Amino acid sequence: MQPRHASRSETVLQQLMLPEHTNPFGNVHGAWIMKLVDEAAGVAAMRHSSCRVVTKSIDQMTFDHPVHVGDLVHVRARLTWTGRTSIEVGVTVAAEKVRTGILTHTNTARLIFVALDSTGNPTAVPPLAIETPEDRASWDAAEARRAQRMSST
Numbered sequence: 001m002q003p004r005h006a007s008r009s010e011t012v013l014q015q016l017m018l019p020e021h022t023n024p025f026g027n028v029h030g031a032w033i034m035k036l037v038d039e040a041a042g043v044a045a046m047r048h049s050s051c052r053v054v055t056k057s058i059d060q061m062t063f064d065h066p067v068h069v070g071d072l073v074h075v076r077a078r079l080t081w082t083g084r085t086s087i088e089v090g091v092t093v094a095a096e097k098v099r100t101g102i103l104t105h106t107n108t109a110r111l112i113f114v115a116l117d118s119t120g121n122p123t124a125v126p127p128l129a130i131e132t133p134e135d136r137a138s139w140d141a142a143e144a145r146r147a148q149r150m151s152s153t
């Protein structure tokens with residue numbers, strides 16, 4: 001299979017946070033942010049693999065700053081690693097105050113998806129082509145996490 005660059009599948013979702021997304025104090029529920037993160041990462045994994053994918057693991061999800069009602073949330077998902085059938089996607093979230101354009105980083109996440117064939121079994125994905133030194137660093141960090149995961153199972 002031909003390697004594919006992360007820029008080919010990079011996915012950005014934007015959504016305005018409304019009262020239905022918040023708790024009584026006007027903060028957006030963490031579960032709502034997690035849903036957007038899973039959606040953006042899943043689209044990136046599907047774009048890369050050209051397959052249906054399922055979430056296998058959410059390895060990390062940080063909540064660094066609150067998101068408020070009225071914020072425009074930007075969710076950016078980019079592949080960091082590919083195995084034979086699995087794909088790691090890194091996601092960053094930022095909240096924009098629309099009137100000023102000020103962006104605040106709010107969340108970071110890492111998710112692993114498995115690509116499935118038409119019978120629902122794991123299927124091979126195209127390798128990730130490394131484009132930049134940052135991509136190389138992300139790949140190496142993902143390899144180290146995988147080695148640690150394998151040694152602890």
Ligand SMILES: CC(C)(COP(=O)(O)OP(=O)(O)OC[C@H]1O[C@@H](n2cnc3c(N)ncnc32)[C@H](O)[C@@H]1OP(=O)(O)O)[C@@H](O)C(=O)NCCC(=O)NCCS
Nearest residue numbers: 053054055056057082083084085086087112114120121122
């Ligand atoms: C995804 C699923 C089909 C994988 O089945 P499985 O028996 O674990 O399949 P395999 O053992 O062949 O592993 C598939 C890949 O997942 C990886 N994997 C397995 N367990 C993992 C874990 N805990 N963390 C990260 N990767 C893992 C394997 O290393 C393999 O990757 P590779 O081919 O790149 O080496 C199965 O677990 C499943 O259906 N899970 C439910 C998914 C779901 O409902 N998600 C929520 C809705 S989308």
